Amino acid sequence: MAEGGPQTRRSTPATLHDVAREAGVSLATASRSLNGSTRKVNEEYRERVLAAAAKLGYTPNLSAQAVARGTSTTVALLVADIADPYFSSIAAGVVGAASGERLIVTMAETERDSERELELVRAMRGQRPRVMILSGSRSIDDGLAPALEAELAAYEQTGGRAVFISASDLPFRTLPLANRSGAKDLATELHALGYRRFAALTGPESLRTAHDRIAGFTEGLAPFGTGLADDRLVRTAFTRDGGYEGMRELLERGLGDTQLVFALNDVMAMGAMSAVRDAGLEPGRDVAIAGFDDIPTVRDVTPRLTSVRMPLERIGEQALRLALDDEADAASARAASADVSTEVVIRESTPRLEA
Amino acid sequence: MAEGGPQTRRSTPATLHDVAREAGVSLATASRSLNGSTRKVNEEYRERVLAAAAKLGYTPNLSAQAVARGTSTTVALLVADIADPYFSSIAAGVVGAASGERLIVTMAETERDSERELELVRAMRGQRPRVMILSGSRSIDDGLAPALEAELAAYEQTGGRAVFISASDLPFRTLPLANRSGAKDLATELHALGYRRFAALTGPESLRTAHDRIAGFTEGLAPFGTGLADDRLVRTAFTRDGGYEGMRELLERGLGDTQLVFALNDVMAMGAMSAVRDAGLEPGRDVAIAGFDDIPTVRDVTPRLTSVRMPLERIGEQALRLALDDEADAASARAASADVSTEVVIRESTPRLEA
DNA sequence: CTGTTAGCGCGTTCAC
């Protein structure tokens, strides 16, 4: 089926040259008519060119344009895991915003490996992208950070623009995410609901995002003279399965008097809820659970999950805008981040505690 | 912070020419050392070139390579909605497989709009991608289909390779998905569990995938002399909110003696479960629910959702392989699709019915 | 094996 049909001979795509010849004009005129930097071309010629282009099914070769112009229309996006709702939502935001700017986005997956991330940045540079957006997997004690910084510095020096989503120690534009304050707010509200004794499922200690969320949570608890005991912390993978395993471990250790488990992101929280259930307990009743990010599906689990809303799509959009904003500075980043502020959403997984 | 540092003057990326000069060799030698199709270059020169490249931080300009070679290393991927787990999983598969082939994937979102899809295909052609993968939103009575076909035919005639994920009427390579047989199997198993009276939440009537799934489900029910009454069908959007709204409508109409609601995909099913709950009923007990796709999160909802497993990541991989396989024909597509066969997964949302 | 040269498709100066 796929190979059927009259074997029309394979040809090469129509070139601007073809269009010019077909229209009976020069290459320059054709070029001007089709993109016209300053449109100073006879209307009649213009139409002839457009007609010829349509007839030949001409599409400008973006690579050639990039070479000739010295700039591409590409934005490179690096994420830890495309299938993770957190990253796919951000990606959707980036792609949406890019589409509006007539930019094309290319995507790659770091798999949370900084070595791989570095390689990818290097490889992506080959595209001479206008901007490069790095999301996720920023570590605190990343030995490869200097190399990454050097690579990105070189990239920026040659006209590119690197943007990090969420805090990083590296000297590049950054769209700060309110991980710390969001977690702090969450802690405050949970305390108001009557919760006093907490445990947490955290990602790798070095993961910047995990670190900030834990720090914020602890900070929010401090005024009340409570906190997170070390033996109430479970380090695990920053994924659904990590959440499941972490909760299982916690249950094995014994929940003790723990009232609420804070999973550092929603997919972990969902895994944790399943682990609770598999242990014969009921999330929200036997142990409360809170997540972070407020990915769409948390509305559809039972009990509905308490979380901290991060406007993920908008974060993707703002990251691109921040990169494109020529005079972006600290103020601009602040403005962008104001647009992506968090909000605690209390749901059934953390019911008010009876006194 | 972002703008700090000594204003090192902005330069242009190192070119192959620079590397050659730095290494004291000719352009050709530099080129051969760095990519050398057939590595026939003096080891000493080679090393000098590599050293120079490293020193200068040289990265080959992919656009320039593409123009010179006449072929790019790009694969274009079109999906309906990036944030939807179905598509993000497929995308993850494509990106993963592409990475192995040293291909770069660019992504765009059709937003389930065939007009937009057509425009995107046209725009994407500008990249001269080696392959173009179209996933989702194939309609049965799509007026733009001829235009799309023409565009893709032109694309293939100029050396490109178009691949559809899931059936289409268009004459291009297609990775068939077992929507029909999967739904049929589901119906069979549900009947075995004791279910007799069904309703369904379906997407737009014209959506090919929706059509196939309904057809398969009906087919599976036929041998038992039962089926889906017209008034038990709710047409709604193919999204979570569509599922919610559809179920709400069904509940308003009155469930009657309906025992099970078949949502045509998992995100719809999850929305439907929430609607059931919001109506004060309990999914799985008051009304059974089944979905399709088996996206990861269905394991974490309550009750766990019965679904039909589609190996989404593998589907993405296979789509790319199918595109890359030079001698792909019907047999090859069949082989690939064998690798992406479905499997019914019965869970708690469809408990065995007491006789 | 190496260097020279002619393109690839397109943008853009520069004369006409």
Place this chain on the structure above:
DNA sequence: GTGAACGCGCTAACAG
């Protein structure tokens, strides 16, 4: 306003 000619960064003949 229009066209000829050069250059973008790189590959691929082609000679040496």
